Amino acid sequence: MAQVTELAGVYDADGGVRGETAYVIGHLLGRAHCSLCDITHSPVRRKPAWDRMAATLPVPVRLLHRNELDADLADAIDGEPLALVAARVDGSWSVLLDAADLDGLDGDVDRFRGLLLSRLRERRWEPAAL
Incomplete structure (x- = not known):
């Protein structure tokens, strides 16, 4: 099985002050939408429910803005x-949940x-031993 x-x-x-400010303004004006933002954040801060849930996942999860990605x-x-x-499956990145999901x-x-x-x-991907 894949790890x-x-x-x-x-x-x-x-990310950054400018990027996050632009998103908040765009969101308030109905011009910007980020479904992952809605899952992880309330209107003013990160949801405590997100932090609790993330701590239960079998592998670590990083949250990144589109301008913070490494090359891979x-x-x-x-x-x-x-x-x-x-x-990251067997050393390579693969989309698990897409925008529509x-x-x-x-x-x-x-x-x-x-x-x-x-x-x-479904994909038979198992968490690697940490």
């Missing part, structure tokens, strides 16, 4: 609509966890 060593959630937003991850998701969740979760942390674990089982 998953980490997960990366990629926001459809840039950027290459693996090039051309994919954001937001998404990718998994995340949009369908309506910001719900528990539904995110359920879909994530279900998708890992």
